[in-house]
Amino acid sequence: MKYLELDFIISPYSRDAADILIALVADAGLESFVDTPQGVKGYVQTGLFERSVLDSLTDIFPMDGVKVTYRLAEAEDKNWNEEWERNGFEPVRIADRILIHSPEHHNLSPAEYDIVIDPHQAFGTGTHHTTGMILERLLGMDLGHKTVLDAGCGTGVLGIFCTLKGAKSVWAYDIDRWSVDNTKENMLLNGVKNMEVVEGNASILQGKDAFDLILANINRNILLADLPSFVSVMHAGSQMILSGFYVEDMPLLVQKAKSLGLNYLNHTEKENWATLLFERL
Ligand SMILES: C[S@@+](CC[C@H](N)C(=O)[O-])C[C@H]1O[C@@H](n2cnc3c(N)ncnc32)[C@H](O)[C@@H]1O
Incomplete structure (x- = not known):
């Protein structure tokens, strides 16, 4: 799935403005927001992106004296969750009762619940x-x-x-x-x-x-x-x-x-x- 990365610059920057921006652009299909020093980055599936919808939201940003601009870049062809999850994970034990491991992990001490996960690019x-x-x-x-x-x-x-x-x-x-x-x-x-x-x-x-x-x-x-x-x-x-x-x-x-x-x-x-x-x- 192809994603676009949008790098929003908020001037002057404030946490409140960033929160309002995130709420606004989420309505335009953006997801997975990452804070940056001057604003936020968000991601949207290429097929869901409509520049006119986004421009209409940012052009009339509802905070006096605050301007929002953005740069657009094509993100790698990857699941946005890769930002969160490491590729190739170590076996995980939850509360000493659940063991989650990949098919490549062998000779692990058993647990009450044993789950095999081959995550590829999913979270x-x-x-x-x-x-x-x-x-x-x-x-x-x-x-x-x-x-x-x-x-x-x-x-x-x-x-x-x-x-x-x-x-x-x-x-x-x-x-x-x-x-x-x-x-x-x-x-x-x-x-x-x-x-x-x-x-x-x-x-x-x-x-x-x-x-x-x-x-x-x-x-x-x-x-x-x-x-x-x-x-x-x-x-x-x-x-x-x-x-x-x-x-x-x-x-x-x-x-x-x-x-x-x-x-x-x-x-x-x-x-x-x-x-x-x-x-x-
Ligand atoms: C944080 S991961 C959670 C995965 C798993 N349920 C877990 O708890 O580890 C969020 C998942 O939600 C999916 N997702 C994102 N937006 C979604 C939406 N609007 N509707 C359904 N799934 C969505 C992502 O593709 C991703 O697989």
Whole structure:
């Protein structure tokens, strides 16, 4: 999948202006934002980029005296998550109960849950705190007979773990074709049969039956935009674990979730990354 990199310069720079800019350009399809000294960089799939939409947003930047300009470059043909995840990972142990390793790792001491992941260019080996924190939470949950939605599945690690822990079925999707292919490959490596994965975004949830548990480790802006779709596939008592955002983003997500009828249960955090647990009333 080809991505364009947009390097936004905000003058004069301020954190507030950067946050407003990110919220604005996320609406124009940008994702995966990286702070820079003078602004932010964002990425957008080539096919989704519309210069006129972006220009109309930046031309009328809603902060007095602040100007935004941007430079455009074609990013390497890669998954944006490579920014986060190292290629070729070391075996990961979560809470001494889950072992995640690649097919090349041999002679490892066994664990209660053994997951084989060949990540290629998809995100989700457990090395990132967001994945690890969700897995830790899942360890403490009774998944028996639960139906699970794995939104933004990456390598499929979360959904695969749920099937190993007794979930009835997992339905997964990812916007990135590579991640969908990789999830299928990892399902085979782990002998998983009660999981399905498709390419798409939250719009494909329309008309789906409700899930007992939703997992979404994406990023703040996509989660904010997709929360109504997630809630539309929750029944009373369904739970949802979100991650992929920083501790300071939590109030925004909690506020939005509450406005949609969800009950905030608790959060966990590691090195400024956070997870949130909600329940539908
Ligand atoms: C941070 S990774 C999480 C992967 C895995 N679920 C985990 O927890 O390790 C986010 C994933 O969401 C996907 N993604 C990004 N935007 C998306 C969107 N709008 N809808 C669905 N998936 C999206 C990315 O391709 C990526 O695989």
